[in-house]
Amino acid sequence: MAGVREPAAAVAPDGAGAEPRRRLEPASLAQHRPRLMRAAYAMCRSREDAEDLVQETFERVLRRPRFVQRDHDVAYLLRVLRHTHARAAARRRPAPAAPEDLEWVADLHADPARALEARLAYAAMAELSEPLRATIVAVDVVGLSYKEAARSLRTRIGTVMSRLYRAREQVAAAMEAA
Amino acid sequence: MSALSRRDEQLLVGLADGTLTGRRRRRAEERARSIPGAERLIARQQRVARALRAGLDEAPAPATVSVRPAPEPRARLRRAAAGALAAVLAACVAVAALVAPGADPPSPERVAVLSMLPATEPRPPQTGTALEAEVDGVRFPNWEPDFGWRTTGMRRDRLGDRDTATVYYEHRGHRLAYTIVAGPALGLPDGARIVERDGLRIALYRDPRHGGHDVAVFERDGHTCVVAGHVLEVETIVELSAWRGGGQVRS
Numbered sequence: 001m002a003g004v005r006e007p008a009a010a011v012a013p014d015g016a017g018a019e020p021r022r023r024l025e026p027a028s029l030a031q032h033r034p035r036l037m038r039a040a041y042a043m044c045r046s047r048e049d050a051e052d053l054v055q056e057t058f059e060r061v062l063r064r065p066r067f068v069q070r071d072h073d074v075a076y077l078l079r080v081l082r083h084t085h086a087r088a089a090a091r092r093r094p095a096p097a098a099p100e101d102l103e104w105v106a107d108l109h110a111d112p113a114r115a116l117e118a119r120l121a122y123a124a125m126a127e128l129s130e131p132l133r134a135t136i137v138a139v140d141v142v143g144l145s146y147k148e149a150a151r152s153l154r155t156r157i158g159t160v161m162s163r164l165y166r167a168r169e170q171v172a173a174a175m176e177a178a
Numbered sequence: 179m180s181a182l183s184r185r186d187e188q189l190l191v192g193l194a195d196g197t198l199t200g201r202r203r204r205r206a207e208e209r210a211r212s213i214p215g216a217e218r219l220i221a222r223q224q225r226v227a228r229a230l231r232a233g234l235d236e237a238p239a240p241a242t243v244s245v246r247p248a249p250e251p252r253a254r255l256r257r258a259a260a261g262a263l264a265a266v267l268a269a270c271v272a273v274a275a276l277v278a279p280g281a282d283p284p285s286p287e288r289v290a291v292l293s294m295l296p297a298t299e300p301r302p303p304q305t306g307t308a309l310e311a312e313v314d315g316v317r318f319p320n321w322e323p324d325f326g327w328r329t330t331g332m333r334r335d336r337l338g339d340r341d342t343a344t345v346y347y348e349h350r351g352h353r354l355a356y357t358i359v360a361g362p363a364l365g366l367p368d369g370a371r372i373v374e375r376d377g378l379r380i381a382l383y384r385d386p387r388h389g390g391h392d393v394a395v396f397e398r399d400g401h402t403c404v405v406a407g408h409v410l411e412v413e414t415i416v417e418l419s420a421w422r423g424g425g426q427v428r429s
Contacts, residue, residue, distance in 0.1 A: 042230075112335045114232055115295050121229035140230035146197065158188055165187035165223065168194075172222040175229075 021067040075152035124174030132167035194223035284337035293355030293406035297331025307423030313358040354407035375420035
């Protein structure tokens with residue numbers, strides 16, 4: 001999609017004055033897959049599409065060496081995932097979520113009420129604007145800190161917190177109306 | 179759209195997530211007292227965070243926040259003691275409600291919510307007109323040969339003081355859940371329309387949530403059964419509920 005560029009900042013090795021960077025090891029990608037799958041499901045609302053999205057994300061990352069700062073692997077991978085999804089989103093609309101697909105982002109065995117809450121929240125999240133959805137996915141679905149989310153989304157911590165507030169408010173309203 | 183300032187939005191998020199500590203937290207709580215409905219707003223934030231973080235092991239539990247209006251200085255100590263006691267009592271009540279074995283039986287309406295949840299176990303095997311799945315000897319029907327509704331999976335839950343088992347069926351894009359509740363029958367829901375089919379009394383109502391589910395509640399061998407889901411015509415649910423399966427399903 002025009003205007004959607006690959007994240008560039010983490011591609012180049014150390015620059016003068018920048019935080020030291022290390023190479024993102026291809027072998028380490030597998031350990032981040034569960035959290036990326038959660039994020040991908042939140043964006044796609046379909047297990048098959050989420051698997052495709054994560055696979056495509058890994059393929060993009062593996063095309064050439066990537067360099068990340070300290071332990072920012074997930075934040076960086078989430079950014080690539082978001083860009084990859086933005087390309088795909090122009091091609092298709094999210095399908096209605098199948099209830100069974102939620103099983104691998106939430107523990108549905110524990111409590112029916114909790115499972116229903118998760119289902120409602122994921123459904124409501126799909127209706128958010130892209131900036132709000134990206135923020136709530138980064139913090140609540142993937143589990144990044146505000147700082148990590150800000151880095152991943154290339155914005156300020158205050159903006160992350162404001163967007164997170166508004167995203168949750170809209171999701172809460174939709175859950176109450178359901 | 180939120181009517182709050184960005185600063186207040188950030189403050190409420192920080193309080194909801196428990197990311198503020200020490201003096202910053204105290205200042206934030208002080209400020210939040212001037213925001214109308216702050217406690218409710220924070221609770222809404224925490225509800226969404228809890229729902230989305232389910233299954234994320236390392237996610238911290240949302241913090242408990244109190245931003246009620248500050249008491250007058252003279253009354254502060256007395257109220258603090260009363261507040262602490264109330265908090266302890268509230269916590270005890272909440273925990274007791276979660277674990278108490280003597281909890282109340284669920285209402286049929288609550289049982290019907292299970293139709294909106296995913297299966298957590300594979301589909302049970304079939305034997306003729308019934309499935310190899312039962313609750314207290316009451317077996318689930320196999321609707322596939324006669325009606326084309328094939329099973330997709332099942333789940334088991336505990337609602338109130340009752341165990342439940344739910345089998346999910348699909349047919350041409352429609353989904354139905356059949357739940358059998360263990361123990362004595364729960365009774366029929368108030369205000370439901372009652373129809374009789376082949377000697378079976380079936381209470382019918384429509385749950386408007388989530389696009390509208392039709393729900394049928396009836397008894398088999400003294401056990402409450404709930405069939406709920408999306409169908410084109412409610413008659414489908416009536417027919418399926420009343421089906422005897424050659425005597426294998428309903429005696």
